Amino acid sequence: MDISDLTALSQKPKLFERSSAKLWDDLHLSKMMLEAHLDPDWDAASRKFSTIDASVKWLSEDIFPQKNINILDLGCGPGLYASRLAKLGYSVTGIDYSQRSINYAREVAREENLKIKYIYQDYLTIDFEPEFDVIMLIFCDFGALTNEERDVLLKKIYNALKPGGLFIFDVFTDRNRDESDLGRRWEVSNNGFWSAEPYLALTETFLYPEDDTFLDQTIVITKADTNIYRIYDHFYTKTTISNVLNKFGYSEHKYYSDVTGAKYREESKELAVITKK
Template sequence: MKSENKNLFTLLPKPAPYEASTSPFWDDAYISIGLLDAHLNPNHDAATRSLTFVEASATWIRSLVKDLDHPKLLDLGCGPGIYATYFHQQGFRVVGLDFSKRSIAYAKEQAEKKELNIVYRYQNYLDLDEKEAYDVITLIYCDYAVLSQENRLHLLKKIKQSLKPKGLFIFDVFTHQQYENEKESSTWYFSEQPGFWRNEPHMCLERHLIYEGHLHLDEYIVMDEKDNIESYRIWDQSFDEDSIKKELNAAGFNQISVYSDVCGNIYHPNSKTMGIVVSHG
């Protein structure tokens, strides 16, 4: 069926900040196949960082709560369970949440196959509603800034509620250095074969758009042979130390440590990422 009230010309104007995609992205029945493949591909880090990095990250995060026996950890945006598996190996009791049915199904299958006691739930983490349940909550690979400021504040309050006293929230964001030389751009291609976006011939217009306040958008406008058209929008907000601390303070978090990444490397001004450790009380 042809998409109603949508055509290329209605989608070409610059979207408003954090305007939603016109169709699901993370949980799309076909696109999620390519997303899962990206997570599991060891040759690039488009969806998951290298296993060497993941292992080092899990080891460092465990060191932050080394005095706790079998601490309970919630991995937000767990994908197919790569980080969750390494957390489990470090002695955490792990719960993984993700909004991709395909990734959660794969994670459950692998946990059962390997006899790993990891709980996986298909859930939007904005709907998190638990009280003092976790020693550690993680949100890794810069997923935090995919959310609008309003939704980030909402999530931070949910996380604070879900942490035990002295619990840790650990996440990462891109710094302004990530986009230092970026300019707006657009390109398009036509694929006669199935590809990442569609299991049929399709055209894709790719755009990188820049907004005030260090906000960036990667947009993919995809049209098939029946003129069905959708826009997939991946937003990102970059931060510096002051701006991320201000946002965390607004949610009631005041004990904040900043690193260059979630492996605990010392923060330096030229780092393209920041790893943030926030203590609840």
């Protein structure tokens, strides 16, 4: 590449400017992501299996114990929550726009004879009637959305919930990161996370304090091309998230420190929210 192009590429972008390439549905990256999802002991693309088990236990025993309900899992990945919930007797629909994850999830459902409907779709384009008792969006994906996407999604979720239905999700809080995370890192690899080809990856973390948002921006340079990946992390507090939810008609918000139902603590790095239509 022309090195002088790097000066322009490495500038702090406008808030919510998007990546130049797909992150979750790229042929190579989706393979790396699926490996991360399926690592039982790694809190990476999915949480550790022990945490997922604890979440499903809490949700199914304390939050929605009645089994004859419809659950929609947005960004279901390879179906780690969907298959556990289906085994407990719930009717589950999972949506994800990683073709690789959806293929894997469908295969597991076929092998284990689980009646789960998996849909390969961008969840920002869903258009359901009020047919779900519970809608979940797990592992802090809510904070990766632009404000506009978040608002679109909150309206769509509200429309898809039955009256009294629950929206369950989690976000990172203002305690998860601070200014010590800002700065630059680099990585060189012959075949690593970012590409199956030799690459140089230049990562910089930026903060947009006016919108409570961090950005991890990675420029990936291979012999053939240069791509830029931007992963946003809009962090929330109880107050900021409840202000957003109130605007869209949600009510009776309940807060926990995580999706295993741990009691809310001021210093928690994550915030799990259960809110009602």
